[in-house]
Amino acid sequence: MADTARLRPVLADLAVGDVVGTRTVELDRSRLVRYAGASGDFNPIHWDESFATAVGLPGVIAHGMLTMGSVVGVVSDWAGDPGAVVAYQTRFTKPVPVPVAGSATVEVSATIGAVDADAGTVRVDLTVTHEDVKVLGRAQATVRL
Amino acid sequence: MANADFAGREYPATAPYSVGREKIREFASAVGADDPAHHDLVVARGLGYPDLVAPPTFAVVVAQRAEAQYVQDPDAGVDFSRVVHADEKFVHHRAIVAGDELVTVLHVDSVTQRAGIAMVTTRCEIAALTDGGSEPVASVSSSLVIRGEGS
Numbered sequence A: 001m002a003d004t005a006r007l008r009p010v011l012a013d014l015a016v017g018d019v020v021g022t023r024t025v026e027l028d029r030s031r032l033v034r035y036a037g038a039s040g041d042f043n044p045i046h047w048d049e050s051f052a053t054a055v056g057l058p059g060v061i062a063h064g065m066l067t068m069g070s071v072v073g074v075v076s077d078w079a080g081d082p083g084a085v086v087a088y089q090t091r092f093t094k095p096v097p098v099p100v101a102g103s104a105t106v107e108v109s110a111t112i113g114a115v116d117a118d119a120g121t122v123r124v125d126l127t128v129t130h131e132d133v134k135v136l137g138r139a140q141a142t143v144r145l
Numbered sequence B: 001m002a003n004a005d006f007a008g009r010e011y012p013a014t015a016p017y018s019v020g021r022e023k024i025r026e027f028a029s030a031v032g033a034d035d036p037a038h039h040d041l042v043v044a045r046g047l048g049y050p051d052l053v054a055p056p057t058f059a060v061v062v063a064q065r066a067e068a069q070y071v072q073d074p075d076a077g078v079d080f081s082r083v084v085h086a087d088e089k090f091v092h093h094r095a096i097v098a099g100d101e102l103v104t105v106l107h108v109d110s111v112t113q114r115a116g117i118a119m120v121t122t123r124c125e126i127a128a129l130t131d132g133g134s135e136p137v138a139s140v141s142s143s144l145v146i147r148g149e150g151s
Helices: A029-039 A049-054 A064-071 A073-079 B021-030 B041-046 B059-071
Strands: A019-027 A085-092 A104-116 A121-130 A136-144 B083-092 B101-114 B117-129 B134-147
Touching: A019 A029, A019 A064, A019 A073, A029 A064, A029 B021, A029 B059, A064 A073, A064 A085, A064 A104, A064 A121, A064 A136, A064 B083, A073 A085, A073 A104, A073 A121, A073 A136, B059 B083, B059 B101, B059 B117, B059 B134, B101 B134
Parallel strands: none
Antiparallel strands: A019 A104, A085 A136, A085 B083, A104 A121, A121 A136, B083 B134, B101 B117, B117 B134
């Protein structure tokens, strides 16, 4: 298997400020329904327009956990091992409205925020935006290398 | 409004959640995680895992089931139509893999209220059953903001 020889980043080669990856994630209504089923989060604000507007939202919004779960792929793919992501946290600062037709575009940029040589870990800071507005705050993944 | 009496509460361990291969594949596909380690047993084993490895946020599936004990309790006063997810934090002691039997102890760490807004923070300590007992797998903390009536 070609996959068994994965190249993994070397901690000593990394410095704070290094951009390790960028990605664009497209979220559409079918993706929200799919995530609802896969996660078990059936809150109607993620699939029912009339319910969402009745509780004061602009419309159907993406699950915060769908955004969080989708953008971390840029980190785990870079790390070469999804199990290397030993910690991951964020605040949900702005909702991502998802239109009936088309999709909402989420942009992700991942930057080295700290290097801990003793622990053998790096902190990767994620900048996550929708229409140039940050939707996640303090999104940080700790990766063991 | 959220019932402050629930702060500090610890629930008994849940019944085991059985982590299935198809659930890992389904969740991975839903979050766009196309790393073959989530889908292909040979690749996962090549990375040193005993079975398919779960994506980094998979533990939320297990945690939200445990959190339901609290948020769906009418006495807790958590009106889900007024809830906004404020933050989430995962700490993994080891990766979750297919075949794990996971039990969760739910803690309500805090219930605070000010200016018509309540914030509740829960923590799920997730452990895998082993032959002799259990081993810690992940800690999942989640905060919810609940808007008050009229806000």
